[in-house]
Amino acid sequence: MTDELLSGDHIARLGLDDWRSMYGALEARFATGDFATGLRLVAAIGEAAQVAQHHPDVELRPTHVDVLLTTHDAGGKTARDVELARRVSALAADLGVPAEPADVQRLELALDTADVDEIRPFWAAVLDARDTGGDEVVDPRGRIPTIWFQAGDPHDEPRQRWHLDVRVPPEVVDRRIAAALAAGGTLVTDEHAPRFWVLADPQGNKVCLCTHVTRAD
Structure with a gap:
């Protein structure tokens, strides 16, 4: 089976009514209604995925x-995903579980910059994500949104209206800080440590590395 990448427009013409194209993936939500039905659907998906040797x-x-x-080794959506999507939809239908495609969404963070190469290594380091070498950093574990760098004009450091708070285990925070500094970042303040540290990338965009220490949550 070919691993040619398929666009969202291409896939939309294939009749996958339960599924939506979200960046490099196909996604679906199935309204099981209760945990036991969800477990049955997950078990059925697991068996189908094992047979297909293509794991969602x-x-x-x-x-x-x-x-x-x-399709991870192809870097996006392929016919292998389409085939398994059809099988998953059939399994859900057999269980009487409807899809809710309108509920599918995915957050990606876009950071405007005049120099992607200057700040991309910092964000890969501080988030422990994969530096693609292009215009984004991606969490290979899928826990945090992709950060995409959008080309912009040079400007003075802005006063940020929002920033990222990244909660990490206390035992990894020192390593994460060291990696961010080695990637060109700066430590803005540690006055609130070990609750949180404020760091900035080489262009002044700030992020807080946070732990549970001294917090109620």
Whole structure:
């Protein structure tokens, strides 16, 4: 089976009514209604994926199951994802579980910059993400949104209206800070440590590395 990358417009013409194209993946939400039904659907998806030797990301929640399909070695959506998507939809239909495609969404963070190469290594380091060498950094574990760098004009350091708070285990925070500094970042303040540290990339964009220490949550 070919691993030619398929665009979202191409896939939209294939009749995958349950699925939506979200960046480099196909995603669907199935409204199971209860945990036991969700478990049955997850088990069925697992068996089908094993047969296909093409394994999705599956998230089980009390009222729904989310499924994400992508061909990792191709870097996006391929016919392999389309085939498994059809099989997953059939399994859900057999269980009487409807899809809720309108509930699918994915957050990606866009950071305007006049020099992607200057700040991309910092964000890969501080987030422990994969530096693509292009215009984004990606968490290979899928826990945090992709950060995409959009070309902009040079300007003075802005006064930020929002920034990222990244909660990490206390035992990894020193390593994460060291990696960010080695990637060209600066430590803005540690006056609130070990609750949180404020760091900035070489262009002044700030991020807080946070731990549970001294917090109630």
